[in-house]
Amino acid sequence: MISQHTLRKAVSTRGVGLHGGRRVTLTLRPAPVDTGIVFRRVDLPQAPGFRVDPQCVMDTRMCSALERDGAKVSTVEHLMSALAGLAIDNLYCDLDGPEVPIMDGSAAPFVYLIEGVGLEAQSALRRYVRVLKTVRVEDGDKWAAFYPCDCFRLKFHIDFDHPALQKSGDSVQMDFSRQAFVQDISRARTFGFMRDVEYLRAHGLALGGTLDNAIVMDDFSVLNADGLRYSDEFVKHKVLDAIGDLYLVGHPLLAELDAYKSGHGLNNKLLRALMDDASAWEWASFPHRETAPEAIRLGTPPSD
Numbered sequence: 001m002i003s004q005h006t007l008r009k010a011v012s013t014r015g016v017g018l019h020g021g022r023r024v025t026l027t028l029r030p031a032p033v034d035t036g037i038v039f040r041r042v043d044l045p046q047a048p049g050f051r052v053d054p055q056c057v058m059d060t061r062m063c064s065a066l067e068r069d070g071a072k073v074s075t076v077e078h079l080m081s082a083l084a085g086l087a088i089d090n091l092y093c094d095l096d097g098p099e100v101p102i103m104d105g106s107a108a109p110f111v112y113l114i115e116g117v118g119l120e121a122q123s124a125l126r127r128y129v130r131v132l133k134t135v136r137v138e139d140g141d142k143w144a145a146f147y148p149c150d151c152f153r154l155k156f157h158i159d160f161d162h163p164a165l166q167k168s169g170d171s172v173q174m175d176f177s178r179q180a181f182v183q184d185i186s187r188a189r190t191f192g193f194m195r196d197v198e199y200l201r202a203h204g205l206a207l208g209g210t211l212d213n214a215i216v217m218d219d220f221s222v223l224n225a226d227g228l229r230y231s232d233e234f235v236k237h238k239v240l241d242a243i244g245d246l247y248l249v250g251h252p253l254l255a256e257l258d259a260y261k262s263g264h265g266l267n268n269k270l271l272r273a274l275m276d277d278a279s280a281w282e283w284a285s286f287p288h289r290e291t292a293p294e295a296i297r298l299g300t301p302p303s304d
């Protein structure tokens with residue numbers, strides 16, 4: 001069967017929060033079948049926590065911030081992207097601060113951390129959300145849409161008026177698989193502009209941001225000495241963010257995402273629009289690995 005997965009054992013890492021600038025320890029712990037992805041604030045009394053779902057997204061100005069029952073957790077999207085990318089269904093994500101560490105600004109450090117301990121197949125079917133009809137949301141000239149699809153396909157287009165971004169590829173299409181995620185998407189870093197840094201810092205944001213955890217540009221070019229990791233790293237990071245934002249539905253999707261200039265807010269609006277329309281989706285699972293579509297097999301660990 002295509003089963004649910006958790007981590008084989010607990011693993012920790014430590015790093016700085018991008019916006020708050022505080023050092024935080026993140027511990028990932030195995031969780032039972034049907035737990036979902038649960039964030040817990042272990043620094044607060046009674047360690048309040050919650051299972052992710054589209055309704056817990058409270059702030060999308062600079063990152064996807066989640067809040068419920070007194071527990072707030074910011075900048076979850078790169079970790080969520082790694083969990084989606086490696087097909088982890090059940091996990092406790094324990095934090096001793098309000099923000100997931102930014103690491104190098106991509107999902108790759110979380111991928112290494114998780115692959116280092118390995119996954120454990122669990123004795124329950126993985127549950128997919130299969131999109132049945134077109135769902136589309138807009139915000140000004142930006143839009144995002146789901147279409148029915150037998151796999152998880154991502155089409156993403158950005159449009160920035162900046163020389164460094166115009167030299168780089170501005171659109172990506174990928175059929176999701178674990179390998180494609182790890183190789184082609186997971187290393188893409190977040191990016192920002194030097195001219196925004198002062199404004200962000202005045203608003204208490206980007207306090208932990210450095211050239212070690214973001215691509216930073218002035219008005220003309222990329223300032224990082226080593227340049228880009230992918231020639232189209234910017235749009236690939238937007239895909240990385242979208243994979244993480246959409247995994248806040250708590251399950252893998254069978255859908256095609258087509259997005260133009262979408263970001264955390266619009267990604268979340270699209271998820272809510274999907275879940276609000278009961279005729280737009282259904283549950284799907286695959287009791288036999290041999291007869292599951294190839295895209296499903298490539299999207300899950302081979303050891304089932």
Ligand SMILES: [Zn+2]
Binds near residue numbers: 078237
């Ligand atoms: Zn990001």
